[in-house]
Amino acid sequence: MSYPEVRRAILLVAGLYLLYRFVGTVTAILFLFFAVLILAMALNPIVNWLAERRIPRAAGAVLIALALLALLTVAALVIVPPMVAQGEQFVRDAPGYWTTAQSRVERTLERFPAVRERLTADGQLGQEIVQYAGNLIRSAGRYTVTAAGLIFALLLALILTIYALAQPCPLVKGLLGAVPAEHREKTRTALIRIASQVRAWVVASVLLGAVVAFLAWLGLTLLGVPNALLLAMLAFFGEAVPNFGPIVAAIPAILIAFAVSPITALWVAVLYVAIQQVESYLLAPLIMGKQLHLHPITVAFFVLVMGALAGLIGAILAVPTAAILRVLYEEFYYKPRHPDEEAITRDANEVIAS
Template sequence: MRHLSQTLQLLLLFLVSITLLYVARPVLVPLAFGGLLAMLLMPVASWLERRGLSRGISTALSILLFALLVAGLVLLLRWQIADLVKDLAKLQDQLMKLFEQIKQYVRDQFGITSREQQRMLKEQQSGGMEKAAGVAMGTITTTLGLLVDTLLVMVYVFCILFFRSHFKNFVLRVVSLENRTTAEKVMHKVSKVAQQYLTGLGLMIMMLWVMYGIGFSIVGIKGAIFFAILCGTLEIVPFAGNITGTAITVLIAFAQGGSMDMVIGVLITYAIVQFTQSYVLEPLVVGEQVNLNPLFTILIIVVGEAIWGIPGMVLSIPLLGMFKVICDHVEPLKPYGYLIGNQTVKEDKSFFKRLFGKDED
């Protein structure tokens, strides 16, 4: 009965936590992004402080450097988009031809005439002005919300970096005296896991830019650099991101009048890059920093998307990795840390052993 009571309490705690996370999404999502970025920028701010700058100036400079990096990436994308816009008329013509081919395929395979297809499209587009106005207002609202959230994240980053000693001392005051050493170790390791994961992810994304860029250039995609950056950057969204980027690239290959060979080339590039990412880049660059069981990695991404949408997919893996660190150092939670952890033997790290080796039962 005691074990059953503990299980029910744990289940109730889980359900209450999920509910709170869902209800408090507008507050917690920007705060979570702010916390992760603060951990990423903490080494930079600390380095600037050791050079004699005040905490406020070092914090502001760290955020400014990050903003300049993002601005540089946006400018690069804008330059590539401007290059693609020159061929916009050709792309439109190719898209219209592709659309006609789809209509022809539907007519041949399903017996739906072009007139019937046109009528169905018009029915779907009825009330078009109202829908267009709704889409426009939705776009404006989403953009303004994104700008507000971005500003809020930057404010959180500044506050967390500036008052980090204050927050650390608060945690040490909360825990008992005999557990303060463990608490310091957990805080340090949680911060380290977030830093190493995000830094490794950033390096891996840049390597993906290079590989996609080379592959798309060989295939002959116009604006190969843009699509390489798009596919690599979308890796931030696990699983769905790179598939979305590749699907867009395939569509543009059709729109550019590319042959089936070009499309196959894009898909081969995607397959090679994904294989290299999974078995070379992730073990070597990202490493075992989060050390999560693949089952729980997939599960937390699904749960994150259900609760917080796309931001939940982005945040899920580092947050679960940080939670595992806490579980590994808190005695009652150690079984759960073992459960969500990866059982891969540390000595078994070679490429071929990771690919073909056997795990213990």
């Protein structure tokens, strides 16, 4: 290897390291602006609709922001008080839930001594569960500062979205102008596809979350599970994280139902499985259609990677990130090199059948 090649390799490694350190430092900021970009693309058709009716874009963006704030305020006034009441009731009743669960677990394990000894050395599995639950409740206050920071980030994102919606032309023009002329048409097509898929994801996520939350609330109420509204809202937010969110949202409901009775816990588990089946095979294809068309393995990979990079926000943004990268891959790499889609499909089927 010649000296110029060694120098280029060293510079490349150093550049990648500096880029890694830079991205690691500003990850939260990058994800904030990415969320602003997604929100702006989702709301842009509404601003366009208002602009066609002689309402300036800046005024339209402000109107949309005010409408969102009003909607959130109404939702807060209607939903938050009973949620807070149920949350306080849950905190008061949690020790009782876990004490009841402890006694049920202990009685069950008394029938299976070998299993009891394998699960825990001293056989006090229920006591350990109660202790763990108590630690979770006592640590809840530590998230107050995080919640305040999240509210500030949401307000900042809303303000930045207003600016992006009010004057999008300089942003889009600057992006298209930075692309070489021979790639400008592909870039324009990619941006249009990305905006369409982001809008489909936002609308589908909200609708799916609302339907799942309603079904969870209805089922939990009919089964007599306490804190049904709180658990339903947890199911709503769980829909924001594909694959893993619904599972996490189901765990508290099953545990609380187990404190009522093991049969109730079993029915709650059946309820959540049924809701997920209805969502996967009926609601998702009906609401989202084939616009995103992402493989479940791809979604799971991006959820894990984005979650590792930016926590919950990264996991929530995993699906639009996967959709955006898929569009860029198809427009700039796959289509120019593989115009014969049928031939690629035949080759893929031969590999699978081998």
